[in-house]
Amino acid sequence: MIPIARPLIGDEEKAAVMAVLESGQLAQGSRVAEFERRFAERCGTVFAVATSSGTTALHLALLAHGIGPGDEVITTSFSFIATANSVLFTGAKPVFADIDPATYNLDVDHVARLITPRTKAVIPVHLYGHPADMGPLMELATQHGLAVVEDACQAHGARYRERTVGTFGAGCFSFYPTKNMTSGEGGMVTTNDEMIVERLRMLRQHGMNRQYHHEMLGFNFRLTDLQAAVGVAQLDKLDDWTAARIANGGYYTTHLPQEVAPMVRSDCEHVYHQYTLRIPGDRDQAVALLAERGVQARVYYPMPIHKQPFYQDMGYHDQLPHAERASHQVLSIPVHPSITAEERSQVVQAVNEVLELVSV
Numbered sequence: 348m349i350p351i352a353r354p355l356i357g358d359e360e361k362a363a364v365m366a367v368l369e370s371g372q373l374a375q376g377s378r379v380a381e382f383e384r385r386f387a388e389r390c391g392t393v394f395a396v397a398t399s400s401g402t403t404a405l406h407l408a409l410l411a412h413g414i415g416p417g418d419e420v421i422t423t424s425f426s427f428i429a430t431a432n433s434v435l436f437t438g439a440k441p442v443f444a445d446i447d448p449a450t451y452n453l454d455v456d457h458v459a460r461l462i463t464p465r466t467k468a469v470i471p472v473h474l475y476g477h478p479a480d481m482g483p484l485m486e487l488a489t490q491h492g493l494a495v496v497e498d499a500c501q502a503h504g505a506r507y508r509e510r511t512v513g514t515f516g517a518g519c520f521s522f523y524p525t526k527n528m529t530s531g532e533g534g535m536v537t538t539n540d541e542m543i544v545e546r547l548r549m550l551r552q553h554g555m556n557r558q559y560h561h562e563m564l565g566f567n568f569r570l571t572d573l574q575a576a577v578g579v580a581q582l583d584k585l586d587d588w589t590a591a592r593i594a595n596g597g598y599y600t601t602h603l604p605q606e607v608a609p610m611v612r613s614d615c616e617h618v619y620h621q622y623t624l625r626i627p628g629d630r631d632q633a634v635a636l637l638a639e640r641g642v643q644a645r646v647y648y649p650m651p652i653h654k655q656p657f658y659q660d661m662g663y664h665d666q667l668p669h670a671e672r673a674s675h676q677v678l679s680i681p682v683h684p685s686i687t688a689e690e691r692s693q694v695v696q697a698v699n700e701v702l703e704l705v706s707v
């Protein structure tokens with residue numbers, strides 16, 4: 348079976364972890380500082396603050412912008428649940444805008460219609476590694492004084508109009524094993540704002556600004572040096588891996604029917620965290636038929652967040668037709684850097700066969 352994701356751990360990662368173990372400095376130490384410095388440099392921001400996961404990066408980024416009870420935060424329902432849950436963690440209310448069906452990212456016109464006096468922030472998600480439409484979104488945010496927290500958990504290194512994602516607002520990244528680079532678990536917030544950085548550093552460590560002096564209620568959302576050492580080694584390889592993802596994605600797009608292939612805006616660089624097809628037939632059957640042909644396909648995501656049981660319990664009864672339709676039609680195929688040329692053509696053959704069988 349060609350797996351949908353395959354974390355790549357080499358000798359560099361192993362040696363880096365051993366060096367940390369031998370150093371005796373295991374958490375929030377010099378490797379974490381190095382990872383932050385290197386990650387900020389890679390994104391082109393002044394600062395980066397490491398956290399324990401992408402989820403805690405989002406949570407702290409919102410808190411650092413003063414988001415809390417009584418506030419509304421507009422985001423997409425077609426994402427991993429952590430995006431909206433991070434808003435709930437602060438006591439604020441997630442408000443869902445629909446998506447642009449071509450890119451699966453926030454429909455900025457719908458965002459504009461949802462703004463109220465309570466709206467304090469917006470969270471665009473660069474879903475599958477394709478940047479959200481940051482130009483009009485930043486304009487809207489500036490006009491209404493909204494904080495922008497980018498969920499870039501799937502989009503390490505992706506570019507919108509030549510600019511790396513995570514540099515428009517506060518950028519939140521994940522290093523979970525299936526992401527474009529990993530540290531096991533881990534997260535990062537990128538920003539150019541010194542005041543936000545100060546708050547992030549306090550919030551991740553019990554609100555502490557100097558030894559045992561606590562300015563605010565904080566958390567333990569620290570990263571370990573073991574994880575940071577892996578992260579630094581992975582960062583060295585990220586550009587090569589991204590190039591391989593883009594090459595694999597390009598290969599699929601030339602060998603699959605245009606109407607099922609993902610769209611890439613001409614002003615964007617897609618980093619193909621996922622290569623996502625839209626199936627014009629029985630999508631779930633397509634997943635099963637691909638598995639029979641040795642290709643692991645996965646659905647990200649089969650249910651939009653507002654349809655999840657506990658969001659329904661909270662009273663979310665939005666109608667978001669594009670998000671809902673996408674959740675029934677999308678399917679992602681393996682695009683990660685470790686698939687071989689042979690596997691790539693096997694995937695293409697399997698998908699073309701399956702499309703014949705399920706198309707209506």
Ligand SMILES: *Cc1c(COP(=O)(O)O)cnc(C)c1O
Nearest residue numbers: 400401402427429500501521523
């Ligand atoms: C993975 C992911 C997260 C959460 O990251 P974790 O490191 O798993 O906490 C948030 N948003 C999106 C879009 C993701 O893909």
